[in-house]
Amino acid sequence: MDDIQVGLVGYGPSGRFFHAPLITATPGLRLAAVVTRDEERAAEVSAVYGARAVPDVEELFGACDLLVVASPNRTHVPLATEALAKRVPVVVDKPLARTVEEATALVRLARERGVMFTVFQNRRWDGDFLTLRALLEAGDLGTVSRFESRFERWRPTPKGGWRESGGLEDIGGLLYDLGSHLIDQAIQLLGPVRTVYAETDARRPGVSADDDTFLALTHEDGARSELWASAVTPLPGPRFRVLGSTAGYLKYSLDVQENQLRAGLTPDQPGFGVEGEDRWGLLGTEDAATKVRTRDGAYLDFYRGVEAAVREGAPPPVDPAGVVEALRVIEAARISAEQAIVVHLG
Numbered sequence: 001m002d003d004i005q006v007g008l009v010g011y012g013p014s015g016r017f018f019h020a021p022l023i024t025a026t027p028g029l030r031l032a033a034v035v036t037r038d039e040e041r042a043a044e045v046s047a048v049y050g051a052r053a054v055p056d057v058e059e060l061f062g063a064c065d066l067l068v069v070a071s072p073n074r075t076h077v078p079l080a081t082e083a084l085a086k087r088v089p090v091v092v093d094k095p096l097a098r099t100v101e102e103a104t105a106l107v108r109l110a111r112e113r114g115v116m117f118t119v120f121q122n123r124r125w126d127g128d129f130l131t132l133r134a135l136l137e138a139g140d141l142g143t144v145s146r147f148e149s150r151f152e153r154w155r156p157t158p159k160g161g162w163r164e165s166g167g168l169e170d171i172g173g174l175l176y177d178l179g180s181h182l183i184d185q186a187i188q189l190l191g192p193v194r195t196v197y198a199e200t201d202a203r204r205p206g207v208s209a210d211d212d213t214f215l216a217l218t219h220e221d222g223a224r225s226e227l228w229a230s231a232v233t234p235l236p237g238p239r240f241r242v243l244g245s246t247a248g249y250l251k252y253s254l255d256v257q258e259n260q261l262r263a264g265l266t267p268d269q270p271g272f273g274v275e276g277e278d279r280w281g282l283l284g285t286e287d288a289a290t291k292v293r294t295r296d297g298a299y300l301d302f303y304r305g306v307e308a309a310v311r312e313g314a315p316p317p318v319d320p321a322g323v324v325e326a327l328r329v330i331e332a333a334r335i336s337a338e339q340a341i342v343v344h345l346g
Contacts, residue, residue, distance in 0.1 A: 003030035007060035010071035011036040025267040026303040073171035089116035094180040118316035123181040126255035127297035141244025147225045148241040151178040152233035173209030178229040183326045186225040196343045198333035251281030257297040273297030
């Protein structure tokens with residue numbers, strides 16, 4: 001069968017290091033064109049992927065079977081809306097939208113038009129998250145009472161740009177960026193959220209968007225999630241610390257796939273997504289804990305799911321309706337941080 005022709009909007013870090021290599025490594029997909037006006041990036045697109053570089057998204061409509069939106073956050077909703085209205089299947093990078101209202105409208109439009117629509121929540125395929133999910137499904141921790149999750153980095157010097165200094169209309173800051181992943185993972189593991197408390201700060205000089213954020217969530221079943229996203233952490237805490245009624249799980253270090261992609265390793269090469277034993281987590285109690293092999297990371301599974309959804313009508317790899325629930329938590333977190341209150345979700 002002919003490959004699905006993919007048009008990629010944006011060749012910044014997300015398009016360059018995540019989407020382009022993952023699309024290229026997925027059987028049945030072909031990266032046909034990339035929207036970028038940067039001459040060096042255009043040359044790289046042609047040399048590395050044999051794809052056309054075009055200056056405007058309008059050139060993709062009618063020429064591509066699938067649109068991937070990896071452009072600045074403020075463009076996600078208008079570009080996805082235009083594509084869905086034209087009945088073009090769409091992948092949108094996170095965050096899907098700024099508000100629940102915008103995201104809900106996109107989900108409704110996709111259903112009305114009968115078009116495949118999904119969101120790139122790739123951290124569902126982190127190796128450590130896959131490992132933790134398997135442990136919970138096997139009952140190895142008993143009943144979970146507390147889930148701690150961190151995306152912490154040490155970036156004392158700001159890079160500049162809209163992610164750090166843009167206004168609310170730019171949808172910058174860590175709450176919308178890494179927070180989208182942290183909240184999504186918490187909901188995937190522990191279910192719907194009942195209450196939200198948040199603290200958001202801009203710690204570095206010249207930065208106006210949040211770069212140091214904390215959320216405390218209470219889930220419907222009473223379990224609590226404590227989530228950290230920070231660019232000002234000299235000594236990061238554990239990636240996961242999960243407390244259950246019979247055992248805990250403690251894991252340091254971030255998933256290896258992002259660094260491998262940035263280093264030029266392709267997702268179909270041997271060793272991609274494989275974590276060394278020195279980074280494995282511990283399962284047990286303070287009296288007896290054993291290493292647990294980290295499952296191989298599997299970002300490629302997202303685009304395999306996209307290919308099946310477009311070609312065969314399979315369910316999308318990420319249901320966008322579930323992403324709306326994470327945005328509901330983000331909206332509540334903004335209110336909580338601004339007013340220093342606990343927000344109860346109806």
